Every structure is written in structure tokens, then in C-alpha cells.
Amino acid sequence: MRIKTLLKDNSLYISIAITILITLLSLIKTHPKPIVDISNLDKVQHTFAYMVLTISWLVSRDVKFNTIPYSVILIACLLFGIIIEVLQGRLTTYRSASLLDVVANSLGIAIGFMIFKTFKGKKADI
Numbered sequence: 001m002r003i004k005t006l007l008k009d010n011s012l013y014i015s016i017a018i019t020i021l022i023t024l025l026s027l028i029k030t031h032p033k034p035i036v037d038i039s040n041l042d043k044v045q046h047t048f049a050y051m052v053l054t055i056s057w058l059v060s061r062d063v064k065f066n067t068i069p070y071s072v073i074l075i076a077c078l079l080f081g082i083i084i085e086v087l088q089g090r091l092t093t094y095r096s097a098s099l100l101d102v103v104a105n106s107l108g109i110a111i112g113f114m115i116f117k118t119f120k121g122k123k124a125d126i
Contacts, residue, residue: 011063015056019080022049026084029094043104050108051115053077058116074109081105 007014057073082102089097 008059008063011056011060015053015060018053018056022053023084025049026088027092027095029092043100046101046104047108047111050077050081050105051112052108053080054109054112055116058113062120070113074113077109077112078106081109 054074054077057077058070061068061070061073085097085101088095
């Protein structure tokens with residue numbers, strides 16, 4: 001119960017930290033290609049990251065900003081992903097913008113919303 005209260009009380013800070021982490025991981029130079037190259041692992045990582053991002057902001061919305069519609073959170077997560085892709089293409093020489101990454105991000109947002117709705121226990125209208 002204490003962990004739940006702690007997470008609830010700090011949900012906004014957790015969401016901000018996740019957003020910053022995704023931003024940093026998206027813009028920094030990563031290590032050379034891994035020894036074992038798993039096909040499309042990058043897209044799985046994008047989907048997972050944006051699923052976590054979406055869930056964290058939806059929880060924060062319920063705790064701190066419950067007058068904001070869920071659709072605003074979902075659109076903000078999508079726009080964030082698009083902005084990150086544009087920044088990768090414009091600010092870095094070691095990364096490139098990818099429409100497939102935006103699709104993977106969108107899938108993560110949709111999955112995150114479905115998980116949130118499932119665990120919320122009542123209808124979460126868009």
C-alpha cells in the first residue's frame with residue numbers, strides 16, 4: 001500500500017523522468033551494432049517505450065489533471081514521438097528519422113491506452 005501511495009504521489013515526476021529518458025535515449029549516440037542482430041528489435045523497443053510513456057502520463061492525468069481528456073494525452077504522446085523523429089533527422093548525424101518508428105510509437109501508445117483501460121477497471125473514454 002505504501003508503494004502504491006508513493007507512486008501515486010510522484011506520478012507526475014515519474015512521467016517527466018520517463019519522457020526525459022526517452023528523449024535522451026533517442027538522441028544520444030548508441031554503441032555499434034550488437035553482436036546478435038535481432039530483426040526489428042528497434043521497433044519493439046519503440047513500441048515498449050511509448051507504451052510505458054503513455055501509461056505513465058495517463059496515470060498522472062488521473063492523479064493530477066483529471067479535467068484533461070484522455071485524447072489530449074494520447075495526441076501529446078504521438079506528437080512527442082513525431083518531434084523526436086524529426087530531431088533525430090535534423091540534429092544528429094548518427095540517427096535518422098523513420099516513419100516506421102512513428103508507426104511503432106503509435107502502436108505503443110494504443111497498447112498503453114488499452115492496458116490502462118483494462119487495469120483502470122472502468123471505462124476510460126477518449
